[in-house]
Amino acid sequence: MATTTANGTLAPSTIWKVIAASSAGTLIEWYDFYIFGSLATIISAQFFPKGHETAALLGTLATFATGFIVRPFGALVFGRVGDVVGRKYAFMVTLLIMGLATTAIGLLPNFEQIGFLAPVLLLVLRLLQGLALGGEYGGAATYVAEHSPDGKRGYYTSFIQTTATLGLFVSLGVILVTRLNMADASFKDWGWRIPFLLSVVLVIVSYMIRRKMSESPVFMKMKEEGKASKRPLHDSFMHPQNRRLVILALLGATAGQGVVWYTGQFYALYYLQTVLKVDFVLANQIIAVALLLGTPFFVVFGALSDKIGRKPIMMAGCLIAALSYYPIYQGMEFYSDWSAANPTAAGINPNVAMLTFLVWIQVMFVTMVYGPIAAFLVELFPVQIRYTSMSLPYHIGNGVFGGLVPFIGTALVASTGNHFAGLAYPISIAVMTFIIGTIYIKENRNVQWHGPTKT
Template identity: 85%
Template sequence: MAATNDYNVISEKRNIWKVIAASSAGTLIEWYDFYIFGSLATIIATQFFPKGNETVALLSTLATFATGFIVRPFGALVFGRVGDVIGRKYAFMVTLLIMGVATTAIGLLPNYESIGVLAPILLLLLRLLQGLALGGEYGGAATYVAEHSPDKRRGFYTSFIQTTATLGLFVSLGVILITRLILGEEDFKDWGWRIPFLLSVILVIVSYVIRRKMEESPVFLQMKAEGKASKRPLHDSFMQPENRRLVILSLLGATAGQGVVWYTGQFYALYFLQTSLRIDFVIANQIIAVALLLATPFFVVFGALSDKIGRKPIMMAGCLVAALSYYPIYKAMAFYSGWNPADPLAPAMNPNATMLTLLIFIQVIFVTMVYGPIAAFLVELFPTQIRYTSMSLPYHIGNGVFGGLVPFIGTALVASTGNMFAGLLYPIAIAVMTFIIGTIYIKENRDIKWHP
């Protein structure tokens, strides 16, 4: 009997790692696809918008970038319903294919000089498809892994899914840097920027083949077998008062702050280095890439820690420390950048890359605190029959709207005020709001049991 139990434990562990590997591979590729656009924003601005005003072109590109985030909640509703009615696996197979087609198409899209105003319109439509796909992907992957995980290890196992967003950004930066270094600056700006988009088709095919072999979530199958599946997950998620209250609380008291901390520490930091501090494109991307690589293991550290002390204390601490630290950190970034306030449009001279990397690394640690435990937190908050739908909407509003608007709002505030630090007001305000609401109203659910 003991030998049989040992075998079952080993078999379960092998299965969960297969689930994590397959889910993470696909989710990483979707994040890679989604973030190439943001990583190449300064170049895309010159390709798809009229020349003449650099700031207007960049803001137009960031607005297009933001639409992909804004539409993510609609993807969450569409594919959340599919995932709760048909199955988790089917939903994120479809989202993977949509994302791959849209990303590859951006790499083939003619620029403004070739087709005029049609270029930014088509770019916007493809960006909307990317947002819809990602809106359905994350909730499915997080739910799928959580429902395969042992009750007391959900924070640890789901934290590997949490690494994929940052790793996807890291991979996108790595591919862009390698392509840029191989081709040279001129060829990369002219046509080489398309290569990272076109590589997506290979990654998507590989991930699709891996995901086809996966089985459906055991918790979902049990629910279906018992006849407890929801026939109206959208209605049950948002029209029932108690569940609607949980959706609103999880948005304002968790995902909104998590979203702004995530995008400030990574994307806005990149824009700040390039546009405000005028640091060279390659150096800025190298700084971000190294900081991301060094900090990524902490997603797992804080995910595992949340199994012991709870999701809420770690996430709330991350929001608070980020809000208190952003202003001095960005002041220090300006100091170590070599930026000359007497000539603010001149390129930064001799930036201290080591100190800048450290300052970005600290910001990404804040990211790992708020993001590492949040998948487990969200899946534990809602019942199985409406879990995919209910968790996806607040996650994607928090990240897609509150978080996705950080680069655009931050850049716009800097442009309108002339103060390079004005862009920090928005993420600080949202992080403080989340800390207050989350601390007072959010309930800890890490001890909830799904398995006998």
């Protein structure tokens, strides 16, 4: 049994075990979720009719987006489970669902084999991925936060925040290693399945690690005192004060955070590949290096938020990103060697160092908005409804507002012919979040937790 302090948090000697176990499972779930996006251009050729490449890519991106859109429903289902049954049980179930769905994608017949049933089944499996992830993040973030001492929640939960970017980095790494060890034609034909099939091994390992974890001491104390909510969904969204907090968390924090995150990581990848015509392997290498260099700053900004607050860092990230996207993407076009006069020669001689630097800047915006947000969300809601209440705005902000960035951006570029048209959407959402968050969000970093309630 882990050693705990008087207020129910883990002793410093054991909290790192909680962080490691929580982060390992969450990283694997993000890995599973992101493989699909990282391979979107190849999946589009496998599961949609040939001859309409743009329509196929948009169809794949739409399927990719459904995984994000369904995440709020997963947040509701597993959020309730986490608040009633327990944090640990909820994210054990989500891990298994995610692993099975991801492995099944790797075994799915393509369009040539089963026709339109292929994209339908792909969509179903993507929906299962989204449901699972909708329940995973809130559980892991809440679990770590409820073990963390007052004054260090930003620092300790920031390690959970690194798992999303590390999951994307690992997915890119596995894809690149697989691709570089076989011919291009073989990878596009069947090799792309290997990263999906590897998921089953990772999930088994993570499941064995999580089985040994104890339930959150804050949650257990609340249950022992008989203060648990019997209707967390009702208490979260029908009670006026809690409902107002959920809306503010969405529009004043997670919506902007979501679009900044997916612009800097996913839209940048699609932009390099589909607009600037940078080679598939090179584009993935650029993103992977930028992510690797940027990841430590999740912890930097998480720790800084314990000192100066979550709100100023997140709002600054939204504003700076909104003001910087146009010049950054103009620079990406310039350094990619793209030319409107000769588009067939695009991406042949790109300046890799400068492209990596420009993507890294976008990742830095991501670390500013994302590093402190787990601590911000768990501090916003009481423990009785915390899992449910924080999960919904997080997954609407990231799953809907953020998840639609690649699809809306690619569609706007395709429909207008303007390379920069896709940036209008994330810029407008980031500005909205900056205004609402600055005016209405309250800073809660100094809140003290005593057992199951906040003072």
